[in-house]
Amino acid sequence: MSNDLAKLAARIATLERRLTQQTRTSQLAYSSIEDGAVEVYDAGGSLRAIIGQQPDGTSGVIAVNGPRPPIPSAAQVEPVLNGLRITWDGTFTDTDAAPLDLSRIQVHLLKSPETEPDVMWPAATIEAASGASVTIATNYYGALWVRLVAVNTSGTPSAPSAAVQTAARRAASADLGNGVIQQGHVAVGAITTPHLAVGSITPEQIAVGQGTNLIPDPGFEGAVIAGAVAAAGAPWSLARGNRTGVGVRVDCLADEATYFTLPLATVPVLAGAQLYLAVDVLVSDDLNAQAVKILARWENASGTVLGYGVVEKPNPAPGMWQRITGQVAAPQGTTRAVLALETSAATTGWAVFDNAEAHTIFGRVVGGARAELGPDGLRLYDETGEVAVSLVTGTPQYLTLRSGGQAVATIDTNGNAGFADLAVAGELTVGGDPVTALLGAQARGLVAIDYQTASVRTTGSEYGFVELAFEADTTRMYRIVFDAIANPSAPGGELQLRLRDGGTATPTITSPQLQLSTHHLSIGNSSRVRLELIRSGTTLGVGLHRLLITFKNEYGPDGQYVDLYGAPNSPGVLYVEDIGTHVPETGGYNTGGGTSAPPTRTYTKTYAASWSGSYANRSGYNAYYGNSCLQGYYSSNNGTQASLIGFPAQLTTDLSGAVIQKAEIYLYxxxxxxxxxxxxxxxxxxxxxxPVRFSCDTEAKSINWSRNQGKWVDITSVFDSTKWRGIALDPNTTNRTYYGRARGVGQTYAPKLRVTYTK
Structure with missing residues (x-):
């Protein structure tokens, strides 16, 4: 009995141990997430995290829609030489502990305590959640306020911390050890010649232009322009540049017309020297100014201003970047030029400048035959001082070739050309249409002919007379004519002429009949008989056609026979004539009782484009290019570009209920x-x-084009009269074979649509 109790106790102990193991085992011990993710929501139903595979194909734990972080404690600021050391102690104003989803602390330098930080443009960041310090260099020594912003892993920013006022420390005499003063630390004119020993400063130790550009820091990205802007102070500041990088902004707020000028560099220039000047400009809608400019202020050795060389844009279009370029020449007595940006006689609005250029034009400046070479291109002058060749960007280009002083060939600024003789090895086009197409649209005349001078007789049965073959084209129309002499043995009855088609086979009297012509034999004497047929190549069918003329006398007196013949002095003839391009059938039956329905007609109408534009990344409209039509990939600035071209509402009206025979587009x-x-x-x-966003049909037609070529192309296969109202240029590839620019609305050789339709 005791042995049984011992066994029972041991069994119960085993069961208890197993039960304990089961309850302690994880419920997901043998689980996994297969090709997916687990979404975590809070009590309010908002998505807070995604665990597993993310939408971009990566895997991990990503926090989303996190709560707004608490406000960081105020920064601790210490001025240092040419900068500030910013410290955050790792605490927050309204909580004891840092949030678990803290990503970083942004540091913002502001020019007033009321300015709200732009979280897109922090001066620096502190990554340590426990607090840390960061040093920020600056050449601005005025009052600054430091504010901190916390950002969580979801990208949500906190409210800014309290503003702390400070200022960067200027260099003192104790700071000026060897190599301490660097590029950009010395303002223009601060050090004059008596302060410098010969050879004490070399080009490597001063700010000089980049390459052939005389302007230091022409992209406005470095310390040189930052120092110039800081020295100029308000209203000049740094701003976002042309698509990327940094630009220089001027706020043109004044009670009366004011000239806002920012010097960029002073360079040595001799009298008569020419400079190429250029800059990108962007202006506000409310800019009220005489012009925006880049200029050279000409000065002599004593600093007297001798004049100005100005490249300007009097009425720039607001809201879009534009490049202004031009060429200026130094007057007599010039020894140097001050290169500057300027907004002239302004009272309201703002302007931003970027990517400035000032290059020397190489070549003799005045007099007779000479050459000038600059960043914009090449100009050649003849012995009279007139420009014979102008191959430059941004201005009209032209070319004149001379022999013995006489012009023998010319291409003018509008692209009109004159030559003594012209030989074209490839295709010659007129108005976008190939000459071959223009000529081919007309009647081509005879394509096959045969003369008959012999006689053939029939006595009441169908008999063959003459065969003639030709090749048919489905895009053409043909007239087939037979004319000969018939001579019956007795009057009465009729002569039946038949045109039969054997196709590619030998024609016989049983071949398909194309036409029948009957002639009354009222007299027993010779008379002319004729058969005529007009058919399209589409109806006949493409390719070889072996035609046969047969004849038969019918309903005449017994024993009547007929001779069909031609004579040497009056031959019979059978010919095929090409009378033009295919014309669709538009007629209909009318009993003569009157009808209200208008007749069906064929129309060919040409529509000028009413709007056009380019789209960056095949997405939003890109106003930078105006109405120009770009397609393909050049750089990451705009990604893979596409364009849309639209036509007036009249096109919709005209094509309503129409059948398109042919649709053609003209592009240059x-x-x-x-x-x-x-x-x-x-x-x-x-x-x-x-539209604001780009979209188009998927069906496409690819056509090869040359540079500076305008031509008509057939797009019937992709154009539907019931839906489409314009065309898109959309290669959707980064292959640069497809990167091109076509002219748009408002430019010469603008897009046109030509539609042939029946209605």
């Missing part, structure tokens, strides 16, 4: 990435006006 491509040309990819779209 002025540029391709490769000199050999490129490939345009044409699609259709249904936008009635220029």
């Amino acid at each position: 491509f002025e540029h391709w990435y490769y000199a050999a040309g490129g490939t345009a990819v044409i699609r259709a779209h249904s936008h009635a006006a220029r």
Whole structure:
């Protein structure tokens, strides 16, 4: 009995041990997430985290929609030489502990305590959640206020901390050890010649232009321009540049017309020297100014101003970057030029400048035959001092070739050309249409003919007379004519002429009949008989056709026979004539009782484009290029570009209920990435006006184009009269064979649509 109790106790102990193990085992010990993610929501139903595979294909734990972080404690600020040391102690104003999803602390330098920080433009960041210090260099020594912003892993910013006032420390005599003063620390004019020993400063130790550009820091990204802006003070400041980088902004607020000028550099220049000046400009809608400029102020050795060389934009279009370029020449007595940005006679608005250029034009300045070479291109002058060749960007280009002082060939600024003789090895186009197409649209005349002088007789049965073969084209119309002499043995009855088609086989009297012509034999004497047929190549069918003329006398007196013949002095003839391009059938039956329905007609109408534009990254409209039409990939600035071209509402009205026979588009491509040309990819779209976002049809047609070539191309296969109202240029590839620029609305050789339709 005791042995049984012992066994029972041991069994109970084993069961208890197993039960304990089971309850302590994780419920997900043998679970996994297969090709997916677990989403974590809070009590309010908001998504807070994604665990597993993320939308971009990576894996991990990503926090989203996190709560706004607490406000960091105020910064501790210590001025240092040419900068500030900013310290955050790791605490917050309204909580005892840092949030678990803290990502970083942004440091913002502001020019007033009321300014709200822009979280897109922090001066620096502190990454340590426990607090840390960061040193920020600056050449600005005025009052600054430091504010901190906490950002969590979801990207949510906190409210800014309290503003702490400070200022960077200027260099003192004790700070000026060897190599302490660097590029950009010395303002223009601060050190004059008596202070410098010969050879004490070399080009490596001063701010000089980059390459052939006389302007130091022309992209406005470095310390040189930062120092110039800081020295000028308000209203000059740094701002976002042309698409990327940094630009220089001027706020033109004044009670009366004021000239706002920012010197960029002073460079040595001799009298008569020419400079190429250029800069990108962006202005506000409310800018009220005489002009925005880049200029050279000409001075002599004593600093007297001798004049100004100005490149300006009097009425720049607001809201879009534009480049202004030009060429200026130094007057007599000039020894130096002060290069500067300027907004002239301004009272309201703002302007931003970027990417400034000032290059020396190489070549003799005045008199007779000479050459000038600059960043914008090449100019050649003849012996009279007139420009014979101008191959420059941004201005009209032209070319005149002379022999013995006489012009023998010219291409003018509008692209009109004159030559003594012209030989074209490739295709010659007129108005975008190939000459071959223009000539081919007309009647081509006879394509096959045969004369008959012999006699053939029939006595009541169908008999063959003459065969003639030709090749038919489905895009053409043909007239087939037979004319000969018939001589019956007795009057009465009729002569039946038949045109039969054997196709590619030998024609016989049983071959398909194309036409029948009957002639009354009222007299027993010779008379002319004729058969005529007009057919399209589409109806006849493409390719070889072996035609046969047969004849038969019918309903005449017994024993009647007929001779069909031609004579040497009056031969019979059978010929095939090409009478033009295919014309669709538009007629209909009318009993003569009157009808209200208008007749069906064929129309060919040409529509000028009413709007056009380019789209960066195949997405938003890119106003930078205006109405120009770009396609393809050049750089990451705009990504893979596409364009839309639209046509007036009249097109919709005209094509309502119409059947399109042919749709053609005219485009003038002025540029391709490769000199050999490129490939345009044409699609259709249904936008009635220029949309904000890009979209088009998927069906496409690819056409090869040369540079500076305008031509008509057939797009019937991608154009539907019931839906499409314009075209898109959309290669959707980074292959630079497809990067090109076509002209748009308002430019010479603008897009046109030509539609042939029946209605």
